[in-house]
Amino acid sequence: MASGSAMTIEGSARSRTSPAFVLIPGLRDLVTGRRPLGLFTLAVLILLLSVLVFSADEMAEGLGSGDVGIWVATVTLFGSLAFLWGREIRAFVRPTPVVVKHEQVSPWSITIQQFKKNRMALIGLSCMILLYLVTLLAPFIAPFDPTEQDLAGRRHLGPSLEHPMGTDKFGRDVFSRVVYGARISLTIGFVAVGISVTLGSLLGAVAGYVGGKTDNVIMRLVDMLLSFPRLVLVLAVVALFTPSIFLLVAVLGATGWMGTSRIVRGQVLALREQEFVQAVKALGLKDRRILLRHVLPNTLAPIIVAATLGIGNTILLEAGLSFLGLGVQPPTPSWGNIINDGREALLNAWWIATFPGLAIVLTVVSFNLLGDGLRDALDPRLRD
């Protein structure tokens, strides 16, 4: 078995240097037995190249007028292409040594090894990368302006080649709205979870490390906040202010930290008693430095898992709020408020509500798959 795999690596090492592979990124991976990675690279390549071919005019026009969205998309496009080809060129110029480097085991390399074995998690990761690419390339991928109305010509058109997801009551292209909605929903999810995970880690770490009264106060606050159904709490806060995207992100961030802080507190409580913490204490480091440099980095694994699963949850919550009309305000498209638009016309235009819902499902499934995969890979007890 072991000699067999060594053979394939040796056999492929010669072909790896073939210049043909430099032309088409992904081909090398396909040939050397890394089929999923190869197929995924090829898919991304095709996506990027077709975007490049079909939106060249749009790009030239947008760059001239200084449109920020177009600039971001262009940089992403060429950046990703450069990354794909850069990988191949590097492999061509400096082929990886044939000798398989064993026993260079750090906790992270074990995690990566474990993660690579989990097919579902890899699917989740690929979907996530594609989603973020679509988000960044939105101006090139969306065939129409998401807010461009055409009341006379194309109201409530069913799915067709021109409008893959149909049009809504204002004649706006639903596909374009879903693509731009991805931008809003994913950004809100990402930023809000960033806030809540930072807040949760810090509060949890302080509670666990300082202990005593501080711990008691923070954990009782956590108990109280966890007693509110999160949507109801968010609604109650949103109701007090005028709705805006910033408010939404702030409130979602401020109501999502409790789970993380419980996890981190538990970890810190255990770490506090370990020898390395005693050692740095004996060295005379300040508490803040011990906590931030020595204790917190060791709680990173569960924080990463909580963040990944949290993004899926936050996207669901944001969609629910926007669906109720209390999140992202029209005409800015978000998946939730497109479904809300579709609700009024459910019977005669089913496509408006259906497609953004599928987009949400796809996104949340990929984040959950990724989160589960990371948890399995990071937890030493679950390794085989």
Place this chain on the structure above:
Amino acid sequence: MTAYVIRRVLHAIPLLLGILTILFFLVHLAPGDPTAIYFNPDVDPEAIELMRENLGLDQPLHVQYFKWMTSFLKGDFGYSFGLHRPVIDVIKDSFKNTAVLSLAAIVVIFVIGVLVGIVSAMRQYSFTDNVLTFLAFFFYSMPSFWFGLMLLLIFSYKLGLFPASLAASLDYESFSWSGKIANRLHHLALPALTLGLGGAAGVARYTRGSLLEVIRQDYIRTARSKGLSERTVIFKHALRNALITVVTLFGLYLPFLFSGAVLVETIFSWPGMGRVIVTAIFQRDYPLIMANTFVFAGAVVLGNLLADIIYCFVDPRIRYD
């Protein structure tokens, strides 16, 4: 055990007071006060001043705080500006409907979840197991409101099998008692399914894992080797022990259940607290919003208390001192 139950109940009281305090600060954190919506040139400033006085907004913060606490604890939730009724009456009407919907959803969550979990665990890694796991993942990640709309579209609008809104038909009073029950169940089916399936998917995954762990235990091998039928082994020996941890999910799912109820009630025009709170928000009806939020949070606290007590009954091995 009695001591444990009493201690848990005593623990819930400061929690409820804390929740009230958070709500109080929430209202006072907001820019302006509840009279702000009446700020327009047509309203006499003196009338607004009078209103502030009536609401007690001219008093110092700590006086307001104690007044708010005592009146809430007495069950006096104030007066709804939007509905022109005392808040307590509104809540009495809507609480019943939300409770019915939530209970039905809990039945869906645990009955469907546990059954699917058993099937999955019994045929680990089979085709059935893979399909069920995939479906569970799908339902778990699905926004309930979207699923509700899809059910509404297919079963109500297209096929006409289920009613699209309300908790009972308009001519409900004219039915016989059996007709009334049938009518209620008919209205309940889609909302309860919408609300429960996501949670059921979670319970299914959890039951599967828990059952698979229990099956590896020695006492299951003993039960099998003394010749008991597979059915007895699973249902009498394995399941009972596997379900102990599943009970803890009850308390865990309650907040999610209520969050979902807000959306599901809106879609199915179910006259419950979730719908009341959404309407109240659009009317900026603060007393109603705050009272509803408090009742939701209180229900979660009580639900958790119940879950802890149930857990202590189903697992007598655990000693709480």
